[in-house]
Amino acid sequence: MLDSQLLRKDLDAVTSQLARRGFQLDKPGFQALEDQRRQLQTRTQELQNQRNKQSKAIGQAKARGEDIQPLRDEVADLGDQLKQAEAKLRELQAVLNDTLMGIPNIPHESVPDGLDESANVEIRRWGDPTQFDFAVKDHVDLGTQLGQMDFETAAKLTGSRFAVMSNGIARLHRALTQFMLDLHTTEHGYVETYVPYLVNADSLRGTGQLPKFEEDLFKLQGEHEYYLIPTAEVPVTNIVRDVIIDDDYMPRKYVCHTPCFRSEAGSYGKDTRGMIRQHQFEKVELVRVVRAEDSYQALEELTANAEEVLKRLKLPYRLVALCAGDMGFSAAKTYDLEVWLPAQDTYREISSCSNFESFQARRMKARWRNPDTGKPELVHTLNGSGLAVGRTLVAVMENYQRADGSIEIPEVIRPYMGGMTEIKPS
RNA sequence: GGAGAGCUGGCUGAGUGGUCGAAAGCGGCGGUCUUGAAAACCGUUGACCCGCGAGGGUCCGGGGGUUCGAAUCCCUCGCUCUCCGCCA
Numbered sequence: 001m002l003d004s005q006l007l008r009k010d011l012d013a014v015t016s017q018l019a020r021r022g023f024q025l026d027k028p029g030f031q032a033l034e035d036q037r038r039q040l041q042t043r044t045q046e047l048q049n050q051r052n053k054q055s056k057a058i059g060q061a062k063a064r065g066e067d068i069q070p071l072r073d074e075v076a077d078l079g080d081q082l083k084q085a086e087a088k089l090r091e092l093q094a095v096l097n098d099t100l101m102g103i104p105n106i107p108h109e110s111v112p113d114g115l116d117e118s119a120n121v122e123i124r125r126w127g128d129p130t131q132f133d134f135a136v137k138d139h140v141d142l143g144t145q146l147g148q149m150d151f152e153t154a155a156k157l158t159g160s161r162f163a164v165m166s167n168g169i170a171r172l173h174r175a176l177t178q179f180m181l182d183l184h185t186t187e188h189g190y191v192e193t194y195v196p197y198l199v200n201a202d203s204l205r206g207t208g209q210l211p212k213f214e215e216d217l218f219k220l221q222g223e224h225e226y227y228l229i230p231t232a233e234v235p236v237t238n239i240v241r242d243v244i245i246d247d248d249y250m251p252r253k254y255v256c257h258t259p260c261f262r263s264e265a266g267s268y269g270k271d272t273r274g275m276i277r278q279h280q281f282e283k284v285e286l287v288r289v290v291r292a293e294d295s296y297q298a299l300e301e302l303t304a305n306a307e308e309v310l311k312r313l314k315l316p317y318r319l320v321a322l323c324a325g326d327m328g329f330s331a332a333k334t335y336d337l338e339v340w341l342p343a344q345d346t347y348r349e350i351s352s353c354s355n356f357e358s359f360q361a362r363r364m365k366a367r368w369r370n371p372d373t374g375k376p377e378l379v380h381t382l383n384g385s386g387l388a389v390g391r392t393l394v395a396v397m398e399n400y401q402r403a404d405g406s407i408e409i410p411e412v413i414r415p416y417m418g419g420m421t422e423i424k425p426s
Numbered sequence: 427g428g429a430g431a432g433c434u435g436g437c438u439g440a441g442u443g444g445u446c447g448a449a450a451g452c453g454g455c456g457g458u459c460u461u462g463a464a465a466a467c468c469g470u471u472g473a474c475c476c477g478c479g480a481g482g483g484u485c486c487g488g489g490g491g492u493u494c495g496a497a498u499c500c501c502u503c504g505c506u507c508u509c510c511g512c513c514a
Contacts, residue, residue, distance in 0.1 A: 075495090079493085
């Protein structure tokens with residue numbers, strides 16, 4: 001959510017900055033709502049003031065043992081007037097709030113112009129695309145031929161966009177997760193965190209998935225209004241919702257491994273093969289809660305933390321700065337990490353690292369107490385994948401494949417697999 | 427699942443429907459004393475909204491209701507705790 005003060009004071013600037021990401025703000029509409037609100041709020045407060053004064057007078061008169069009936073008659077219809085004004089104001093504020101909740105974040109000045117991914121800007125590359133002297137297979141062929149990846153059985157159990165893994169591949173999948181968690185906790189200073197995989201609507205509103213993107217989520221049936229988490233970002237970031245963090249506990253760095261559930265509505269026909277786009281996948285998520293002035297430095301660090309996973313796995317990748325129009329709703333700036341996938345002969349997203357500035361914090365009322373002023377201030381929140389485990393598995397399988405269809409295990413992962421060096425057919 | 431008790435400021439915890447945004451204590455901050463610290467003493471100390479300001483308004487778990495007036499009464503939802511039952 002944007003700062004409503006900013007919208008009031010500088011509507012033109014906000015409108016043009018939002019236009020950079022292709023969002024059209026209804027300026028006259030917003031202005032009209034805002035004017036109405038101001039009028040109604042003043043009027044309501046006047047009435048409240050009147051009521052408070054008169055009620056107090058009644059109380060005092062009663063304490064002195066005077067007859068209060070004349071005073072009561074005076075305020076007879078005040079209550080009705082006030083009730084009406086309050087109801088109208090509430091209605092208007094709800095409309096205004098809905099409008100506000102539907103406005104995306106303002107792109108940071110360093111974000112490149114552009115409305116789609118073609119305008120994204122490559123920042124740097126690491127490693128060279130893996131060379132093979134044989135025809136490469138994709139992870140589906142590799143996994144199926146090893147007898148350790150089974151999409152048909154998954155379709156039987158549930159439906160499309162799910163996977164069953166077994167044996168070495170299943171273990172590799174788990175080992176990658178452990179490796180990432182260990183790296184981020186022991187070397188990058190993140191605190192390992194375990195959270196619920198079901199969240200309520202308030203949490204989803206806090207991080208920006210609701211109200212606009214409900215169709216992307218799996219919602220539970222039953223007495224509770226719970227949703228499956230689409231990313232650990234939601235439960236982890238909401239840890240600081242409605243909290244004023246003590247300065248001693250700033251900044252906060254969380255790492256959290258969870259499954260993620262996404263309906264992938266609207267992605268029909270996209271990445272239908274294999275593990276690239278699943279309804280359920282594992283992710284190790286990095287979340288930071290920092291002071292406003294530190295958030296862009298923190299974004300660079302967090303991105304570097306995610307890159308380190310790829311470096312240790314010796315997977316070639318590139319770093320891309322998303323243009324204004326390609327960023328997610330809540331982000332002020334986003335870097336994507338794209339890993340080299342030989343079978344697709346291209347780089348594919350494996351991590352997305354964003355600074356949300358105060359956009360989520362304002363929705364969540366997440367603040368910290370500034371010792372200099374003694375006042376609570378909104379925090380800045382960031383998150384990034386470190387990394388998406390399913391896609392990392394895909395990248396390892398494809399980049400470490402051999403001519404015979406076996407897969408070499410990256411050195412840093414071997415300790416997590418009891419010293420195994422390769423995966424061969426079951 | 428059954429029965430009961432709660433939810434008040436950073437924390438603990440008072441609060442007869444009427445100058446209660448809320449006693450008191452702790453903690454924090456500032457000061458006196460001290461070479462310094464501790465102790466003691468004095469002072470100070472919630473958040474949010476509207477307004478240039480003076481000032482006004484809202485907030486006692488969330489929402490709704492009764493009333494001229496609600497922390498206090500009623501309804502509802504959420505959460506916590508205790509006992510019983512069941513259980514990985």
